[in-house]
Amino acid sequence: MKFKSVFDIIGPVMIGPSSSHTAGAARIGRVARDLFGRQPSWARIHLYGSFAETYKGHSTDVAIIGGLLDYDTFDERIKTAFEEAEKLGMSYEFIPETGNVDHPNTARIVIGDDKSEMSMMGISIGGGKIEITELNGFPLRLSGNHPAILVVHDDRSGCIANVANCLYKYDINIGHMEVSRKERGDMALMVIEVDQTVDVEVMGELRELPNITQVTRIAD
């Protein structure tokens, strides 16, 4: 079941006009920001399907930038996100694409700064609910039924064991886990679905582990 909570249906509280194209878009931007771990200095956003056709009317572009600035769906500052981005010196570009994608509301967000860059694909499935389908070229297969943690790390031995140990320490049970990497010794990704809610303390400890680049929570 993709929609778990009654507040997925009666909610979110948000700035209009569209739950999928405004609130969902803001959430996709915010997850990207969260995964990147800091304010990016530039953003290139590719829009597909209905996002590409109607983004101006729905303020999808403004909302994604709002998300990249870490604004929640109900944050009044979403309305002036473009101006806020300029103040912070973040440049951005929107590219409507004509290619076919699986879901009509799809955005690919490429963000970066002078240190690194990141690419993420998100879809907005209705009512403000979103799914992340790809990260840095890794396809993500999240069931959406459980809280999930994404860990981007260097492909070094011990990384996976350290993360699993940390979760064990906090009595968090892993329901499903996938590991993948680009090439041996290169960037790697863990997708971990867990049964319990992962709080800020655990997230902080995971980030402190050696060879871990980014840690974020999804669908909690």
Add this chain to the structure above:
Amino acid sequence: MDVLFRNVRELVERAEKEGKLISEVMIEQEMLITDRSREDIMQQMDRNLTVMEEAVEKGLQGVHSVSGLTGGDAVLLQKYMQQGNSLSGDLLLDAVSKAVATNEVNAAMGTICATPTAGSAGVVPGTLFAVKNKLNPTREQMIRYLFTSGAFGFVVANNASISGAAGGCQAEVGSAAAMASAAIIEMAGGTPQQSSEAFAITLKNMLGLVCDPVAGLVEVPCVKRNAMGASNAVVAADMALAGVTSRIPCDEVISAMFEIGQAMPSAFRETAKGGLAATPTGKWLESKIFGGSVVGSGQ
């Protein structure tokens, strides 16, 4: 994932077998799934109710969108009602005006609570605050109205769709209207089965409705579709309370809605490429708002 209900049949059966309200089953399921306390869950819904109240109030004072396409109709409707000559009756028009008020606020990038989406956010609060004047519910009963709406919306979202881009307007305003109808029944003292009948009757009459927003804006025809969604909900609730039943069971109506959405060409699924968006006036409005040349039909 363990849930208390996956479809409307299970929802109604559980409520009737345990002698509980549908809202109660929804609250219990929320507690079960999220591991949160009842108090916590009730408080969050209370806050959502407050957001809805404030949006209606704001809309009734008169708001206008940046494009200028929508705004001010809620005020017109309230003034007309006060003259006392309305043909369709005060409760119905009140629901319509408050649904319009909410969506006018949404179109103006104001703060709303999506129910189940932003484009369809007017129907549930519009009907709630109109029926409220007739039934004089407690604050808790008003909060329960939202849980009952949510229980039915939960089934639709998981078994069909609540996205206009995926299933057309029937999935958004159609779902919202049917959800509201089911919630009116509970507030009016009807049975869980009657909620299910009202839901089915409402959704049947919204089947096939396309999503064709002019210029891609959540304004034309979205605001007025919320108005008609609200009236559909109130009328269907009266029908179900009168004892009228749906020949097609609720869950099958939901499946039909999903199937129709799947078969809908993408021009009618929130791409602003078909229907009202593609009319000469629709295209003219689009070019007026966003500038640039109007894409011709090749003639």
